[in-house]
Amino acid sequence: MISLPRNGQSTLLISPNSVLANALLRAIDLLRPRVLATRPARIEFVVGTQINGAPHLGTNLVQTAAFLLAEIARREFSIDTMVRFGALDNAPHDVVLDPETHHAYQQTYIHALGKDKISELIDTYYVEFFDSLSEATDTDYAVETYSGQQARPGFRAEFLRTLERLEDIRWWMAPSHGTVHIRIPCPDCGWAEKRADRTKLVRLDEDGATFTAVCLDHGPYESHVDPEDDQPYLDLATLYRNLVKERAFGRDRDVLHVMMKGGDWAFGCQLVDGALGALGTPAAQMPMRIFTPQVLAPTGAKLSKSLLRGQGKDDLPADVEPWMLDTTTWPGELDNYVDSLVWLVGRLLTDPKHFFRSFTVKELGRLMTARPGTLPVRAHEMGIYKRYFDLIATGRKTTEIRVNDSSRKKIKEGSLIRFRCQGDQILTRVTRIARYTSFEEMFDHEAVTSVNPLATRDEQLANIRQIYPPEREALGVVAIGIELVDPPRTDPAASSRHREQDPDGSRTDALG
Ligand SMILES: [Zn+2]
Structure with missing residues (x-):
């Protein structure tokens, strides 16, 4: 696999230092x-x-x-x-x-x-x-x-x-x-005093609160609020x-x-x-x-639909693209819109300097235009330690073990999993899925060498228990059969999206 320099895209975004970013x-x-x-x-x-x-x-x-x-x-x-x-x-x-x-x-x-x-x-x-x-x-x-x-x-x-x-x-x-x-x-018509001018709290005791108010059409009314009753409506x-x-x-x-x-x-x-x-x-x-980050119109005001009032879609302010005001007009499939947004926000999240600030529509338009022509294929993302990453890349590790949290429950046979380690990545396909109540039970059924060819069952169990405390294991254990999809490669856009999660390769929840 190829490793790209960390600063490969550093010129895409330039942000000043700020209190929080520091x-x-x-x-x-x-x-x-x-x-x-x-x-x-x-x-x-x-x-x-x-x-x-x-x-x-x-x-x-x-x-x-x-x-x-x-x-x-x-x-x-x-x-x-x-x-x-x-x-x-x-x-x-x-x-x-x-x-x-x-x-x-x-x-x-x-x-x-x-x-x-x-x-x-x-x-x-x-x-x-x-x-x-x-x-x-x-x-x-x-x-x-x-x-x-x-x-x-x-x-x-x-x-x-x-x-x-x-x-x-x-x-x-x-x-x-x-x-x-x-x-x-008002219980009769559903209209309410906007500024509650004549809405009064007249009683508050262990039974709840009683309010009086005045309706435009129906005159004075009284309403009683208590926790057990879902009426009246509280706006x-x-x-x-x-x-x-x-x-x-x-x-x-x-x-x-x-x-x-x-x-x-x-x-x-x-x-x-x-x-x-x-x-x-x-x-x-x-x-x-x-x-x-706030999205700002050219004037520095927050982008808002009121910008359109009295103007109409043919007369958008400079730099505002139609999809920015009505995202349903994005020129493409919904998944493409979402992948583009995920790419964009992922870029902003690579550095607190880029995230804790605002962006003009012009700058966001420029960033969106700069996004890679092909966004990475969707896959479940997993960080993993270097020694296990290398075993997967060489085809020697064909079973991956994780605890069965909400994100793992989505993994099915045929799903893609992208393993990441220190800026490198490997795309794999899920060949089978097995779920167990504990690591012990898992090792009773899974081939120990397919999980890690270099360690015994007892050694692996000891390692796993150091990584996952009992409350994590209590979620259940999932064994994932994997095969390599294509030769390992590094996609700069995709790997940069996850730099925040894995800035130095030391943070990962992988046990291998
Ligand atoms: Zn009324």
């Missing part, structure tokens, strides 16, 4: 202090998106980063990971002004369209995209709507706890006027929704939730943090957040 070797290191402190059983990358039409590049970029970081974190920390997608179906669909009182009223997407139409929107714009990303990164995902989230007892109980401390948090949640926007839609303003969500996630001792947010969120999060502090949130329950 503190980190890899973007994923941002999570390390929390992972070491709390030793979670699983890491979930949480990404929320307003469901209000076709996504633009910025939205898909955050989502791609979530899947890629989940893949990287799984390898880096030997902890199972997944992506949790929050479909924000409470985005405002219509806003009207009461002509007499000038109070603003709004109706959310879920109230305007109903559950079936929301599911349809998610299917149309996200499910195939996520399925493709999931396959490209070996990462599972789950979808939950905001409507589903707010109906859950945990969310409602957390909301009620914040109401007990409303005086402590209201200036954090609403620094300009101190009025927290808790929208409880919280953005900062408040994030406060309640992050507080609820923080209570989960087994799962570390990592909030994935576009870079423009950095400005608002200090208010959420102020409220979390005012509520006495313990350090170990403070949210972990990763801010992703």
